[in-house]
Amino acid sequence: MSGVQGRVVAALTLRATMGRKRAFLFAIPPLVLVLVTVALRLAHPERAAWPVDILGVFGLSVVLPLTALIIGTSVLGAEIDDGSIVHLLATPVSRPLVIGVKYAVAAVLTMVFVAVPELLAGLIATGGATKLAVGLFAGALAGSLMYNAVFVMISALTTRAIAVGLLYALIWEGVLANLVPGARLLSIGQYSLGIANSIAHNAGLNAALSLSTAVVMGLLVTAAALVIAARRLASFSLKGEPA
């Protein structure tokens, strides 16, 4: 079995990702999210509209994609950038296994750094395990799974993964998906919102997609991204003479 290989890839990925100073970057947005929530909660003890804005718009549409972007592009992209991936790939380890394990590490890290704080903020904001808090938690978990597949794929395809990922998150999801209704069908942010809204039933989330559309599209995009990433890694090549 390839259990040993999987464990080694996971351990290397985790240490390479968390060992860098970048790891502090992961922690800042969720910390801001929780702190802002606590501050707002103290300022507005009464029920108001703000939990949807801060948790839905800021939490799900800003903190989640940006944190997933940093993590998702680190797990594979950092090793490709510095060339250490060669030591991993110069062994008979299966390429789909490398992608699968790195993706799993990224998804779990994103859940820990975003979905859990999102739940925590939801509990604080709404004063308990409300539909909104649980719905947003579910949306964040699903988003962690979907975003990371795409960002791992992007880092297998290009060395400018962070720039490309940022363009996707800001331009496609942030602008186009708001202006062009058709673009929402290809927006992971909308899948996450659709899943969150199926539990929360809150018009303030502005979810455009139904649960079934969000789940089916999310699964398709995730699977396609991982297959493309594994194929691309199997064709990983070293450039000729170093300049």
Added chain:
Amino acid sequence: MTTIELSHVSRWYGNVVAINDITMSIGPGVTGLLGPNGAGKSTLLHLAAGFLPPSRGELTVDGRPSWHNPGIYRAVGLVPERDSVYAFLTGEAFVRATAQLQRLPDPAAATRRAIGIVEMADAKDRRISTYSKGMRQRIKVAAALVHDPAVLLLDEPFNGMDPRQRLHMMDLLHRLGEQGRTILFSSHILEEVERLSGTIQVIVAGRLAASGDFRAIRRLMTSRPHVFVVRTSDDRRLGAALIGRPAVTGVEVTGRGLQVRASDYGAFSRELAVLAKDQGIRLRELLPADESLESVFAYLVET
């Protein structure tokens, strides 16, 4: 017996040809891949290591194509040129991780053995980030050797090493070659290849310029025509005398002295001083004009 076989292999990037129709067979023992920077040595090693597909032609290791075939890494170890390792690991952890990725039955024993071969046991518990260049190179070799591969590929293994580390690495590669492994390493330094390998492959501008026994190629290199620049008290008169000698094939009067082309290096160097003395001409300066490695390689390509 494991061989690396190239059959009419070419590799290009856009319009740039990095490897041009190379056919060669590399068998057990140490083989040096010699050529100036940018000649295509790294490209060839990457092709052999399965980290680059040939644009044309066929490349096999042990009879199997190396591209899209991770299975070959059970028989192949690669020491890349780039000094990029998991620097946060200790030397031992790095080698052991490789042993586990190879799914060796006893990774701990294999790790000990590989670290022993490169004589890094004393430093194995230190982080790689604290290693010197030579130690990093050795730990990379240990990782590449941990599964006891029949083929070892090394890209510029002596780069950045001090003379002592260099000797140690040469000795190591020599021993590995004597054990019957197929060792292929690249270098742009003549002396490294000369000391280490009986067989060399010279690559210039993507082409195989010379191939075979080192001594034969060395002779070819020293017997090539040499160009000298001579400054004297009377360039024209010496030039006239020199052109009468069989060892000299050309003389040109230039602003910076006489440019002399000699077909026989030894005869020319013996005759020059005698000739000048007989003519009563003073020699002020004698400089070899084309001693760069590139010109040596260029000559090999022409012949």
